Amino acid sequence: MKLVHFNNAGASLMNTKSIQILKKYLDLEKKFGGYELQEKSKATLDKFYKVIAKLINSEPSEISFMPNSTLSWNFVLNSIPLKKNDDILIFENEYSSNLLTLLKKKNHFKNLNIYKLNNLGEINFSELENMISKKTRIININHVCSQNGNIMPVEVIGKILKKKNPNSIFMIDACQSAGQVPIDVKRFKCDILTSTGRKFLNGPRGTGFLYVNKKIRSILDPLFVDMTSAKVTSKNKYKLKKNKPFLESFEFSPALKMAFTTAVENILNKGIDNIMEKNIELSKYLRKNLNHNVHFYENENNLSAINTISLRKGSVKELFNYLKKNKINTYVVNHEVSNLYFKKIKKKFLLRISFHYYNSTDEIDYLVRIFNNFNKVKKID
Numbered sequence: 001m002k003l004v005h006f007n008n009a010g011a012s013l014m015n016t017k018s019i020q021i022l023k024k025y026l027d028l029e030k031k032f033g034g035y036e037l038q039e040k041s042k043a044t045l046d047k048f049y050k051v052i053a054k055l056i057n058s059e060p061s062e063i064s065f066m067p068n069s070t071l072s073w074n075f076v077l078n079s080i081p082l083k084k085n086d087d088i089l090i091f092e093n094e095y096s097s098n099l100l101t102l103l104k105k106k107n108h109f110k111n112l113n114i115y116k117l118n119n120l121g122e123i124n125f126s127e128l129e130n131m132i133s134k135k136t137r138i139i140n141i142n143h144v145c146s147q148n149g150n151i152m153p154v155e156v157i158g159k160i161l162k163k164k165n166p167n168s169i170f171m172i173d174a175c176q177s178a179g180q181v182p183i184d185v186k187r188f189k190c191d192i193l194t195s196t197g198r199k200f201l202n203g204p205r206g207t208g209f210l211y212v213n214k215k216i217r218s219i220l221d222p223l224f225v226d227m228t229s230a231k232v233t234s235k236n237k238y239k240l241k242k243n244k245p246f247l248e249s250f251e252f253s254p255a256l257k258m259a260f261t262t263a264v265e266n267i268l269n270k271g272i273d274n275i276m277e278k279n280i281e282l283s284k285y286l287r288k289n290l291n292h293n294v295h296f297y298e299n300e301n302n303l304s305a306i307n308t309i310s311l312r313k314g315s316v317k318e319l320f321n322y323l324k325k326n327k328i329n330t331y332v333v334n335h336e337v338s339n340l341y342f343k344k345i346k347k348k349f350l351l352r353i354s355f356h357y358y359n360s361t362d363e364i365d366y367l368v369r370i371f372n373n374f375n376k377v378k379k380i381d
């Protein structure tokens with residue numbers, strides 16, 4: 001059996017065309033020079049904005065090319081002017097780097113409210129509605145989180161939030177959903193959305209994007225400006241340039257941007273609905289066949305490509321190593337990824353098995369065989 005890659009929520013295996021584009025672009029840089037090739041390739045590079053806009057149903061001018069999800073989220077959060085009386089609301093599955101950004105900023109707003117999910121990871125909408133007030137400046141939710149594959153009901157949350165407080169900002173961390181779950185920022189009433197390239201969008205590492213709704217852009221104070229987004233107008237003053245991608249910097253990798261664009265085009269051609277359907281089928285197949293000595297953490301009515309397990313007997317770290325020895329990539333997610341979530345489930349580690357469109361039931365059969373051997377070796381009946 002060749003390598004079985006079930007760590008797509010870490011980084012998926014880039015599609016061949018994107019790899020070819022990446023290599024070709026780097027070869028051409030050597031031939032023409034970096035700046036010179038960028039100039040020649042402007043039209044192709046600018047396709048990025050259209051392609052991402054299509055992916056999330058926004059306008060191209062609302063998109064920025066970013067190096068990853070964490071920086072996008074951190075920079076944009078730090079660009080939202082906050083008042084001492086403002087509250088921020090997050091959920092009990094929050095990604096720790098986002099939480100850290102908020103904790104570092106905690107003197108700039110009043111309360112950080114954390115919505116407690118029920119044991120199935122669900123939200124009671126009337127309870128949520130009661131937690132939102134005129135003071136709620138920002139809500140952030142992980143559309144799908146790193147350590148649990150359930151898809152959060154972002155559309156309902158957006159509706160409740162905007163009805164209760166139209167001046168609030170709705171942020172979605174779509175790092176684990178973009179590429180495997182349909183995204184429509186208009187339908188979700190989303191103001192800010194961040195994602196990465198290397199996971200379900202199947203792009204290269206070192207890529208990501210940021211969406212900022214044009215309606216809120218003028219109220220933001222960009223954390224970072226450089227000469228692409230601003231100009232010096234006098235000794236003491238500068239002015240923001242119009243229509244420049246928010247928070248982008250002068251220097252970036254055109255090769256990565258181009259390969260990322262191709263990857264997203266490939267995903268769009270396959271169809272997000274088709275990808276989602278296939279991944280859910282694989283997740284169901286896994287649950288049906290991996291049914292001994294294992295506990296799954298997702299709500300079965302709301303599956304995605306991400307599955308997380310603990311063992312009734314034995315350690316997931318040992319299982320991870322055993323699978324790796326047998327050429328199966330999975331991932332151990334630990335409590336540092338989401339302190340809130342792991343505290344809630346009273347665990348320190350889970351094994352994450354995550355699929356993408358190129359995985360098959362044959363590969364799952366192989367994983368199940370190796371898993372059963374593991375149980376035999378460990379004398380678990």
Ligand SMILES: Cc1ncc(COP(=O)(O)O)c(C=O)c1O
Nearest residue numbers: 068069070095142145146175196
């Ligand atoms: C839900 C979520 N948000 C944000 C991130 C951070 O993404 P990046 O590593 O691209 O900064 C991750 C990474 O795993 C994630 O799972």
